[in-house]
Amino acid sequence: MIEIENVSKWYGDFRVLAECSTSVAKGDVVVVCGPSGSGKSTLLKCVNGLEPFQEGTITVDGVSVGDKGTNLPKLRSRIGMVFQNFELFPHMTALQNICLSQMKVLGRGPDEAEERSMKLLERVGITEHAHKHPAQLSGGQQQRVAIARALAMDPIAMMFDEPTSALDPEMISEVLDVMVDLAKEGMTMIVVTHEMGFARKVAHRVVFMDEGRIVEEAQTEAFFTTARHERTQMFLSKILEH
């Protein structure tokens, strides 16, 4: 469904992505990990055209992202994205946040959008906070609203950019629970995360990146037990130590 072929990207002279290639099939759950600055988030943002790339091709459901003629808003509306810092719109209630794109992009009426939003809020377990503003919610609650907001577009795939990195330890599990449920329902997911427990539990494959390159890509069990590259082993030994 998502094909990434030989993608390279530069900021000036600095190469942030170097010939990255991978693919994600329908129903796949892929975890991307790696040290800070390895290009994980950038690769994710290239997939829905938030970041331009200079070389290579990315196709999503048959549509090439890099093509000038591509209707990017339409393509983006089909891929849900969840950000590290939630990025809920502060001047809108949780419910309005979820309704906005349904009404402005999908053209749903206010009643239909609200009904769908309430169902999603129920699914992520925060119906009672529907009419609160983001600043009145905890980090975990905000991130669950953000997930509901992304799901409201009935996406063909979901991308998560370090969804739990900005959360208090106690709130991480409430967000991961929602993501585990999603994965079990067969949602296609690309997740940038350092939550190795989550990766082990639901990921089909793990991709390890360093210095803009995809260093290693393997089935989940194989990744954790028989990583081939020295760099991967070093990374794993450090984060699995504790």
Added chain:
Amino acid sequence: MAMKYNWDWSIILCRSPEEEPTAAVEPGTLAPDATSAVGGGAGQFFDTGASCAQPYFDWIVSGVSWTIIVACAAWVITFSLGSIIGIARTVDQPVVRAVATAYVEFFRNIPLLLQMFLWFFVVPELLPEDAGRWVKRELPLPEYWTAIVCLGMYHASRTAEQVRAGIESIPRGQTQAGLAMGLTQFQVYRHVLLPVSYRIIIPPLTSDFMGIFKNSSVALTIGVMELTAQSRQIAEYTFNIFEIFTVATLIYMVVTLIVVTVMRFVEAKVRIPGTIAMGAD
């Protein structure tokens, strides 16, 4: 030894009932007995029966009205044009950004007084002949229109900077989140960036609105009879310089305090729940 000055408020506060409003003193002529107020005791001015209080009071009312009209009309230009220019400074298209930047640098780098003269004396000459003639001969109250346009466009350059700062203060992630859900750039501005940034910049917008009131006094140089001009005229007629400029000072302060109060109310009204905003008690 400093001369003791006898304050005489009667010129604006006393209104003789028998006085006809039409008995205004023709500008350019000296009001009867006006000079007698200099250093004279309070009340002497009116004891003479001179019908002077009324025209001065009306002049002040007229001056305040014009100050408010000119400032508010200029603010409409400032707010709309300033918003457009400010937004244009933040968009991705380099040409649009360059034009907006040029506007801001041009208008905020030239003294307001000079801009007033340019609009009044130079611009009509630069217009096509018919338009120029219309501005010079047929446009009613040309100095007032000129002052409104000049003030509006000058302050638009400042408001544009505030709008730009407001937009740029919003984390990049907000734009990305908007785009990621399929909104267009226009929709991201309309539904995400602008509603938040206008809330953020209410305090500097308030100062600038007050600035328009104060700067409207510069329009006296092209003949707009606003509050400062009227005060100066009354001072020249009556020589009650201290009184009249004190009154003008107080009026400016009251007007700007009203602006501050209204804007504080607006700010508290649009405050985002769960956040802190100035003016929200």
